[in-house]
Amino acid sequence: MKTLKQMVAALLVFSSVAMPISAHAQGRSPVSLSGDVMAVETSVDEAGNESTQLVEPSVIVPGDRLVFGTDYANQGAEPVENFVVTNPLPSAVRLAPDADAELTVSVDGGVTWGTLGTLTVANEDGTTRTAAHADVTHVRWTIASIAPGESGRLEYPAIIR
Amino acid sequence: MSLFATPVVALFTLSAPAYADGVSAGTLIENTATATYEDGDGPQTVDSNTVVVRVDELLDVTVTSLDSGPIGVQPGEAVLTYEVTNQGNGPEAYELTANPTVAGNDFDTTVVNIAVDTNGNGTYDPGVDEILTAPETTQVLDADEALRVFVIVTVPAGVTDGQASDVELLAEAVTGTGAPGTVFAGRGVDGGDAIVGATGADDSAVGTLIVGITSVDLTKSVSVTDPFGGTNAVPGSVATFTIIANVAGSGSVDDLVVTDAIPEGTTYVDGTLTLDSVDLTDASGDDAGEASDADGISVDLGTVAGGTVHSITFDVTVD
Numbered sequence: 292m293k294t295l296k297q298m299v300a301a302l303l304v305f306s307s308v309a310m311p312i313s314a315h316a317q318g319r320s321p322v323s324l325s326g327d328v329m330a331v332e333t334s335v336d337e338a339g340n341e342s343t344q345l346v347e348p349s350v351i352v353p354g355d356r357l358v359f360g361t362d363y364a365n366q367g368a369e370p371v372e373n374f375v376v377t378n379p380l381p382s383a384v385r386l387a388p389d390a391d392a393e394l395t396v397s398v399d400g401g402v403t404w405g406t407l408g409t410l411t412v413a414n415e416d417g418t419t420r421t422a423a424h425a426d427v428t429h430v431r432w433t434i435a436s437i438a439p440g441e442s443g444r445l446e447y448p449a450i451i452r
Numbered sequence: 453m454s455l456f457a458t459p460v461v462a463l464f465t466l467s468a469p470a471y472a473d474g475v476s477a478g479t480l481i482e483n484t485a486t487a488t489y490e491d492g493d494g495p496q497t498v499d500s501n502t503v504v505v506r507v508d509e510l511l512d513v514t515v516t517s518l519d520s521g522p523i524g525v526q527p528g529e530a531v532l533t534y535e536v537t538n539q540g541n542g543p544e545a546y547e548l549t550a551n552p553t554v555a556g557n558d559f560d561t562t563v564v565n566i567a568v569d570t571n572g573n574g575t576y577d578p579g580v581d582e583i584l585t586a587p588e589t590t591q592v593l594d595a596d597e598a599l600r601v602f603v604i605v606t607v608p609a610g611v612t613d614g615q616a617s618d619v620e621l622l623a624e625a626v627t628g629t630g631a632p633g634t635v636f637a638g639r640g641v642d643g644g645d646a647i648v649g650a651t652g653a654d655d656s657a658v659g660t661l662i663v664g665i666t667s668v669d670l671t672k673s674v675s676v677t678d679p680f681g682g683t684n685a686v687p688g689s690v691a692t693f694t695i696i697a698n699v700a701g702s703g704s705v706d707d708l709v710v711t712d713a714i715p716e717g718t719t720y721v722d723g724t725l726t727l728d729s730v731d732l733t734d735a736s737g738d739d740a741g742e743a744s745d746a747d748g749i750s751v752d753l754g755t756v757a758g759g760t761v762h763s764i765t766f767d768v769t770v771d
Contacts, residue, residue, distance in 0.1 A: 324485055371491045374488075
């Protein structure tokens, strides 16, 4: 439990620090972004059926699954257009293989974008190969328009390398 | 659902090797999303808060025997070689325990020492390789670092050829061991937690000794042919000596050299030395044998495995 409290405290510290900075830099933004991370815990019931729950990350080690989420909301009076959320993957995680295949991703640090199946990666010998989940460096979501008062949530699953 | 289950499983299998060298304990995973959009005032940018999680320390270890097979031993000292590998993602030391009384042993050895291959040459060097003192604990191994260790044992007197004995080496993470998932709060890198991995944070491996007591038995016989077609030893009779070298046991002997003097009152017949019915020259250095009337015969059989029989013959004439 001690660890859980520490983790929650860490999340609170960052949220209280990061939000005012961005608000200051951008003026009063009508759009709010709120990030969170949850760990995926797999449990087995008495019948042997596996089920997963999202829990606060307490103890996490390589191979564990995390879900990074971002809640967005348009708190202004006007609609916002061409809403694009870009999320660089932390280097210590890779995109989980069960991520949405339609997710727009980059495997070159955000230079080129597409669904994973359309991207390639250069091998050391100059040949190329189809990009894999572990190659993904960024994920991106595009929403054409958010009406005033509208909100939503974006998520991507990751596995600790 | 079953249609989707198979490809998902396959993908997990393909990506499994990425787990092998995991992210180091203490690594901070920080995630921030950035949004760009357009409102009435033009393009805008907003960042999310940054969420941070710290990677905890996974406790995992493997022990393997580096001996390619059973080690042939005789009463006295024997050395077994093992490798301890930190399979976790953070620095960890391991307490080592050598157990010479493994179920099924034909005999039990006595553990003398556990030593570290300090000079890394793969061979136990007394006086060079560090001997661990109780409680025998390795130095701190980095993630994925392997350490070669030796267990020095004494094989008791009275063992018989072919008897076998196992010696088990156990390594336990100093931070703690237990069922996978056991958490040691605050005991990981940078004050993070340590969690027991799939190995239980302990592992053991068995090395095997097999007694190879090898004996060499020499049997010498002679047959005489006299000049008259009989078998009497009279001047001019030819005596053919046969030496049977019978090497018995499960081991082998090195540098086995069979020598014999030419008996008094007889003379070696040049060019009659044979080994296993193949002629050898009398000269030294060109093959396994050499012979002369003054120095007798000598046949170098080299390393001979147990269960091998060699036959050496030579002729003399009675003076």
